[in-house]
Amino acid sequence: MSSSTPRLEVDGLTVTFSGLTALDDVGFTVGDGETVALIGPNGAGKTTVFNAVCSLVRPASGSIRIGGRRAPATPTGLLERGVARTLQGLGLFESLSVLENVLVPLSGRRDGSGRDAALETLQRLDLAADAATPVAALSYPARKRVALARALATRPQLLLLDEPAGGLGPDDIAELADVVRTLSAQGCSVLLVEHHVDFVMDVADRIVVLDFGRVVACGTPDEVRADPAVEAAYLGLEAAA
Numbered sequence: 256m257s258s259s260t261p262r263l264e265v266d267g268l269t270v271t272f273s274g275l276t277a278l279d280d281v282g283f284t285v286g287d288g289e290t291v292a293l294i295g296p297n298g299a300g301k302t303t304v305f306n307a308v309c310s311l312v313r314p315a316s317g318s319i320r321i322g323g324r325r326a327p328a329t330p331t332g333l334l335e336r337g338v339a340r341t342l343q344g345l346g347l348f349e350s351l352s353v354l355e356n357v358l359v360p361l362s363g364r365r366d367g368s369g370r371d372a373a374l375e376t377l378q379r380l381d382l383a384a385d386a387a388t389p390v391a392a393l394s395y396p397a398r399k400r401v402a403l404a405r406a407l408a409t410r411p412q413l414l415l416l417d418e419p420a421g422g423l424g425p426d427d428i429a430e431l432a433d434v435v436r437t438l439s440a441q442g443c444s445v446l447l448v449e450h451h452v453d454f455v456m457d458v459a460d461r462i463v464v465l466d467f468g469r470v471v472a473c474g475t476p477d478e479v480r481a482d483p484a485v486e487a488a489y490l491g492l493e494a495a496a
C-alpha cells in the first residue's frame with residue numbers, strides 16, 4: 256500500500272434489501288490515522304455502511320477496499336486485514352470475565368502474545384483491576400470499555416465504532432475522546448457512527464452525512480457545521496434528541 260492509499264475506500268456503494276435502497280452510490284475514504292464520522296437520521300444507512308465494510312451484507316454494486324485491497328468476502332477475513340469493530344449492542348459474553356472477553360479475538364495466537372496484548376489494553380482502558388470480574392457485574396460504561404478493549408487488543412489499523420458514546424455520561428465521553436485521539440496519533444484509522452454531535456465534532460477529522468442512503472454532505476466539522484442544509488436537517492435534529 257502506498258502512503259497515499261486510503262486505509263478504507265468506499266466507492267459507489269449501493270445496497271438494497273428486498274427492493275428498498277438502503278445505500279445509494281455512497282463513496283468516501285478514511286486515511287491512515289484519520290477519524291471519520293458517519294452521521295444522519297435514523298434509517299439513513301449508517302449501520303448498513305458498517306455491515307458492508309464488515310462483509311455482513313453483499314452490495315448490489317460498488318467497491319470496498321481496505322489498505323488498497325478488496326475487502327474480504329466474509330467477516331472472518333477482517334482480523335488478519337487489521338479491522339476491528341464494536342457493536343451497538345456490545346455483544347459481550349456476560350458470564351465470562353473481562354479478560355476472557357478481551358481474549359476472544361486473540362484466541363488464535365498460540366505464543367502468549369494475546370494475553371500480553373489483552374492485559375496491556377485493559378491497563379490502557381483502566382480495566383486492569385476488573386480483569387477477573389464477570390462482565391455482568393460491571394456498570395454499562397465499564398462494559399462499553401470492555402467492548403472497546405476487545406477491539407483494541409487486536410491492534411487494528413482500521414477501527415469501526417458503532418455509537419461508542421451512546422449511553423455514556425460527559426466524563427466517560429471525554430475519556431473516550433482521549434482514546435480516539437491517541438489511536439489517531441498512533442496511525443489507527445477510525446470510522447465511527449454516532450448520534451452524539453458534540454463528541455463527533457470533537458474527535459472527527461471529517462464527517463460524512465447520510466440521508467436516505469445518500470451522502471448529502473462531507474467535510475471537516477467546521478464545513479459540515481456551516482452547511483445550512485445539514486444544520487437544519489441533521490445537527491439541530493440530533494442535538495435536540
Ligand SMILES: Nc1ncnc2c1ncn2[C@@H]1O[C@H](COP(=O)(O)OP(=O)(O)OP(=O)(O)O)[C@@H](O)[C@H]1O
Nearest residue numbers: 272275276277295296297298299300301302303304
Ligand atoms: N437486514 C435488513 N433488511 C431489510 N431492511 C434493512 C435491513 N437493514 C437495514 N434495513 C433498512 O435499511 C435502511 C438503513 O438502515 P440502517 O440501519 O443502516 O440505518 P441507520 O442510519 O444505521 O439507522 P439508526 O441510526 O437507526 O441505527 C433502513 O430503512 C432500514 O430499515
